[in-house]
Amino acid sequence: MKTKTGRYSGYIRPFSFAFDLIIINVFSMHLTELSQHFIFSPLFISCAWFLIALNLGFYEVYRYTKVISILNCALKQGIVFTLFCLAIAFFYSGESDFKEIIWFTSSSLFVILIVKLSIYYFLKKYRVLYGGNFRTVVLLGNTKSIAPLQHFFTDNPDYGYKLIKIFDLENDKRNQILDSFVFILEQKIDEIYCSMSDLTHKQISDITDFADNNLKTLKFIPDEKQILSRNFKFEYYDYIPVISLRDIVLDETLNKAVKRVFDILFSLVIILGILSWLTPILAILVKLESKGPLFFVQKRNGLNYKEFDCYKFRSMVLNDEAHLNQVCKNDARVTKVGKFIRKNSIDELPQFFNVLLGDMSVVGPRPHMVSHTEMYALRIDKFMVRHFVKPGITGLAQTKGFRGEVETDTDIINRVKYDIFYMENWSILLDIKIILITIFNTFKGEEKAY
Incomplete structure (x- = not known):
């Protein structure tokens, strides 16, 4: 697992990636005729560069990475990217100017490599001269x-x-x-x-x-x-x-970026497509049955154990135990409307605002009430590991049946086990799989959804 980076370190890779894409597309327009033959060539070239870099770890440069490793990875990146550009030029124009493509890819890679090594050596000097980034x-x-x-x-x-x-x-x-x-x-x-x-x-x-x-x-x-x-x-x-x-796979900047983009797009779909019309309806139903606000706001622990306001549709009558005790089966605090929205997990939908704000992710370890987090941290081994990543609306543990009320220590131990597995084996496809299983389970109905 990795520690969190310095104040500005997290911006280096995104900046480097954005700069590289600009260089590639500018050089492509001026040194080749790809855009004349194929209007979507900038998109294809950008996607190809990104996928190749992701597979080869082109942007995975750490403080202990040797220059020879950077050069070796850059060589592989250049070769594979050149082959792709030759293929796309031949496919869409029926011919391929070998010298033109080689000049384009080698020039682009040279400029990108110069900037990459400049940043690498600048950080080394910065650490020695100013004692920063340590x-x-x-x-x-x-x-x-x-x-x-x-x-x-x-x-x-x-x-x-x-x-x-x-x-x-x-x-x-x-x-x-x-x-x-x-x-x-x-x-x-x-x-x-x-x-x-x-x-x-x-x-x-x-x-x-x-x-x-x-x-x-x-x-x-x-x-x-x-x-x-x-x-x-x-x-x-x-x-x-x-x-x-x-x-922890999500320590990598590119993986964080991919997950964050997915979270933003998915949450916008839910907010605009569902919450935009569902919220006014629930506001009327909830307020007709019991006094109080539509939304229930609760402090929970998120990334690096920081507290944040977690949003839910209110499903209980106002009570003093809401922030201390979990809802149990046949809980008298739950309203009739609350019982329905809890059964179908509708009460969790406002958490997509948390996702949009960056406090949560669509998929990740479920956050607990602050009082419960403190209790489990003392009692359950490795419980705190879950806080190395953002909490989620749903998670791998929930798809395996460990959701809702924690009845025994076995429930929370299994949650931790699946959460750690998720953190160490994350992929965007795993997120999509968990989301699909969650949707299926919601329609099917779950025993612990109360």
Whole structure:
């Protein structure tokens, strides 16, 4: 899992992508005749560039990425993109000017690469000269095990890692680990690096639980003889192998952008197509049956544990327990209209305004009341991991039957299990699948929809 980036870091990749598309389309119009033969060539070229980049990870450049890796990826990007342009030129014009296409793609890639490397080196200089765009880290392990990474952090300030403290585990290992937990919380450390060979399975589990429950990035330094699960993600700082224990797909900027665009479009369809006419009707029905506002607003925890106002159609009479106790079966607080809209999940539709505002996503872990979040965080292991992504109106756990009232700890444990799986295996197709299953279940009716 990755820590949140600096204040402006999140804008670098979107800016880079937008700039690249402008370069490609401008060069295409001036250096080729593709637009004359095919009016939609700019759209096709842009989509092709995006899909190729997404598949090759062209925009996945991190502070520890080596220049040779950037150049290697750029070469692959250029070759595949050139082949596509040659194919589209031949298909729509019946012929292909090989030199023209090569000149266009090579010129575009050269300019894009110059800008990409300029940003890369600028950030390196910025970190050294101004101390910005850095992440604070601590090391846990024996001196010999952590020495290579310690020297890397110390000798390479341009990578943007600030080594704050080393916890030597050669003596009094248990207390050193406990002391590190206190220090990490007090100093608001961003990332934890541990030597796997110096820890027992129990200690690894304890450190993992601590990181998950406190939203800290955790990475392990592997021993050469250790065999790793294929779920681990290898990263290299220079030539030092480092393991990311949890790979959250939605940490990637391009994936965030794709999901955000989908969320905006989908929420607009629901708001304009359904809520625009349904809201006035429900306003009349709800107010005729009971006094109070149409909307029920409740504080819930979202991305990075931040609180936000979650909107719902009011389905209960006004009561003092609404923010403390979940609705249970045959709950006397639920009105007749409320029973109907809860049964069909209509009461959740105003949350599409939350999606449009950016507090929620269409699909993601369901947010809980603040009081329940605090309770589950203390009682259920890894519960806090859910807050590494935006909460959703529906989620994988809900499609598996774990929705509504939490009757036993098993219900919430299974929710956490499916939520973590979703975070680590996200794709836009998985979102669409979850939405379709949710719609099907809504029409079919669900046992816990009350």
